[in-house]
Amino acid sequence: MASIHPELNITEEDYQTMVKREMPRPPLWRNCIIAFLSGGMICLLGQFIQNIYLSLGFSSTDVGNPTVVTMIFLASLLTGLGVFDNIARYTGAGTAVPVTGFANSMTAAALEFKKEGLVLGIGSKMFALAGSVIVFGVVTAFVAGLISAIL
Amino acid sequence: MSPKAGKHSILFDAPPYLASAATVAGPREGQGPLGPDFDLIYKDLLLEQKSFEAAERKMLADACALALEKGNYRLEQMDYFLAGDLLNQITASSYCAAKLALPFFGLYGACSTLALSLALGAILVAAGFATNVLAATSSHNCSSERQFRYPTEYGFQRPLQAQWTVTGAGAAVIGAEGQPPRITAVTTGKVVDFNQNDPLGLGVAMAPAAASTLLLHFQELQRNPSYYDLIVTGDLGKVGMALNRQILARSGYQLDDNYNDCGVMIYNPDLQQVESGGSGCACSALVGLGHIWRRMQEGELKRVLLVSTGALHSPTTLAQGESIPSIAHAVALEMGDGS
Secondary structure (H helix, E strand, C coil): CCCCCCCCCCCHHHHHHHHHHHCCCCCHHHHHHHHHHHHHHHHHHHHHHHHHHHHCCCCCCCCHHHHHHHHHHHHHHHHHCCCHHHHHHHHCHHHHCCHHHHHHHHHHHHHHCHHHCHHHHHHHHCCCCCHHHHHHHHHHHHHHHHHHHHC | CCCECCCCEEECCCCCEEEEEEEEECHHHHCCCCHHHCCEECCCCCCCCCCHHHHHHHHHHHHHHHHHHHCCCCHHHCCEEEEEECCHHHHHHHHHHHHHCCCEEECCCHHHHHHHHHHHHHHHHHCCCCCEEEEEEEECHHHHHHHHCCCCCCCCCCCCCCEEECCEEEEEEEECCCCCCEEEEEECCCCECCCCCCCCCHHHHHHHHHHHHHHHHHHHCCCCHHHCCEEEECCCHHHHHHHHHHHHHHCCCCCCCCEEEHHHHCCCCCCCCCCCEEECHHHHHHHHHHHHHHHHHCCCCCEEEEEEEEECCCHHHHHCCCCCCEEEEEEEEECCCCC
């Protein structure tokens, strides 16, 4: 078959090979180490906050909720201040995997679509990024629950 | 009439003038190495407007007003307004056109809009349908990021091939009379789709389109890359630039030191954290109408080939698994009489 781009002396397949060769490789080891350290720091902070709540009299079964709420608040605050995305550039999975990433994805969407109003903006677009986490989280929980009920 | 020099190219008998040009830029672009070349640099991204979309509109209007002012033109002297941007339904351009009340052609060529509007403006003037045409384009980092990618405050690790949408706008007056540079030739690109689908590194998708237009330009006008003092592609970035060079080399055209890319030129790659470089309509607009137009006025550059590149996908087609079709248009700018 004659090429529709006779001026280009390259096929799609050859170009694909060229792209693979030229594509800059992400510094995987560096990214992993930074993610491990930053994610660990966030967990350490979470533990610290949890200990405070424990000392305030929360039981060890109830203490998870206020701790997570505090972490969500902090991540949302940093998102609102415009700092979170600058941190996440470096930390990658370190900030994305803990609850902070989830909070950021919701707050960022809420901030972004605020100008389109409460109902059609914030209300409907807030879950634009985080929605699938919830959907598949619930589905996975259902399947896991089913399995545990059968066993 | 100017005969077509081939299926894609026109060599003008009476080349129209790029008589006036103005650029307005966002703060990050202002801090870049080309900052001194822009006419107006804003302090923030909102420009005291209520949304980024409104801010983009204001930038476009400011650029148009400045282009008219710099060339001592009145709005009434403009026969047509050609403009385009990246927003859905090219709203920045349409809202701006609503204020100008000129005969308006709204254009969509994604980031290729600068060359597209200059080419069409030159064709209108050369054909005698217009004496003066106002051509303009804009892009805003925040309004396009949220439309094409993620909310602006969403935190993620940008891959090394990612590009940064330039905030700014550029406007130009193309006239039958005026001061050089003149638009001596245009090469209209065709859509090239090499089955690429990475929305973060559009340079990779656009490089074959840029190469196609460059090759057609060289072949149809029987020119070599060395004919030009500078050949600039719109927004291929570092990665796309390397790919473009390699594709051209396969056809026997070596792009040497006279080749650069607006996306690579506009930011300081070491300090400004833009990974592969800049992108967006304003990328070629700021470099072409700010930096290059000035260098030509000052006599440093005599012949420049501006090749703006555009990725013609939408987030919807991409989510449905389609690839990214791309296009590039070339505009030859020359000082002196042209030919």
